[in-house]
Amino acid sequence: MILTVTPNPSLDRTYEIPALERGAVLRATTDRVDPGGKGVNVSRAVAAAGHRTVAALPLGGPEGALLARLLEELGIEAAGVPVRGSTRVNISVAEPDGTLTKLNASGPELDDAEAEALLEAVRSRVADADWIACCGSLPRGLAPEWYAELVARAHRAGARIALDTSGPSLTAALRERPDVVKPNAEELAQAVGRPIATVGEAVKAAEELRELGARAVLASLGADGQLLVDGTGTYFGTAKVTAVRSNVGAGDASLAGFLAAGGTGAAALASAVAHGAAAVQLPGSVMPTPADLDPSAVTTTSDVPLDRVLKEPA
Incomplete structure (x- = not known):
């Protein structure tokens, strides 16, 4: 079981349009609403793969009630913590060429009691979890050290932690030695305080995060692939993608694939790459099922192309 x-969290509404014109009245060709937030997306991908998952999250207002119902419909158990504020709603606008414009709301502010209640919701379910995936930005009211406290409590209970966050929250949590951290290229550059333009520079940055406490680093490098630096070695993975439809949740699908495949080594990286590649070819934040995966399109190697220039430098 993977506990997220x-x-x-959020409700993610996606509109597909022919082209985005500022100031115009536009009509969407399709639209959909999905349960959102990085950890929720990981749960959705785990559930789509047929594994058990529990999503711990604050829920508030009618938006929170709808989010809980959507999770239930997907076969995800919601360990919801009632909060006074309303769950946020995010908007994504997708164009045919793959361009995505996102409007993210800030979300409710959590007080001390609500923050502690969320930690307790995790604690009460730790014994059943093979992995705990802690994902996304912290809402207003939670200090950057909140994730560090969660990692410390989970480790005391014997659980393995995967952390997907950035900025001060990531920096503060590293001292508690999370088992896996999952930055993208921009977050990796931010964490080490310098630009990243090549795969080799990304490897160096990942090694620095390990020196600061991370036991493994799974880095998403966008169209260039994914990088894994852990105790077994350094690996690089890529996949052939026919057409990018939406990259919303692709990194979360990758993390789900990585954890579901054991969370260590080249085989787990290959699963992460396959899940991420499948996700970008689906609409909105739809998570891939096993039928969407194409393992034959994935290549992983320990002969990392250090001099390769990133298509999307950070």
């Missing part, structure tokens, strides 16, 4: 923690 999403301190600032």
Whole structure:
């Protein structure tokens, strides 16, 4: 079972349009609403793969009630913590060429009692979890050290932690030695305080995060692939993608694939790459099922192309 923690979940509404014109009245060709937030997306991908998952998250207002219902319909158990504020609603606008414009709301502010209640919701379910995935930004009211406290409590209970966050929250949590951290290229550059333009520079940055406490680093490098640096070695993975439809949730699908495949080594990286590649070819934040995966399109290697220039430098 994979337990996910999403301190600032959302309802994600996606509109597909022919072209985005500022100031115009536009009509969407399709639209959909999905339960959102990085940890929620991980749960959705785990559930789509047929595994058990529990999503711990704050829920508030009618938006929170709808989010809980959508999770239930997907076969995801919601360990919901009632909060006074309303769950946020995020908007994504997708164009045919793959361009995505996102409007993310800030979400409710959590007080001390609500923050502690969320930690307790995790604690009460730790014994059943093979992995705990803590994902996303922290809402207003939670200090950057909140994730560090969660990692410390989970480790005391014997659980393995995967952490997907950035900025001060990531920095503070590293001292508690999370088992896996999952930055993208921009977050990796931010964490080490310098630009990243090549795969080799990304490897160096990942090694620095390990020196600061991370036991493994799974880094998403966008169209360039994914990088894994852990105790077994350094690996690089890529996949052939026919057409990008939406990259919303692709990194979360990758993390789900990585954890579902054991969370260590080249085989787990290959699963992460396959899940991410499948996700970008689906609409909105739809998570891939096993039928969407194409393992034959994935290549992983320990002969990392250090001099390769990133298509999307950070």
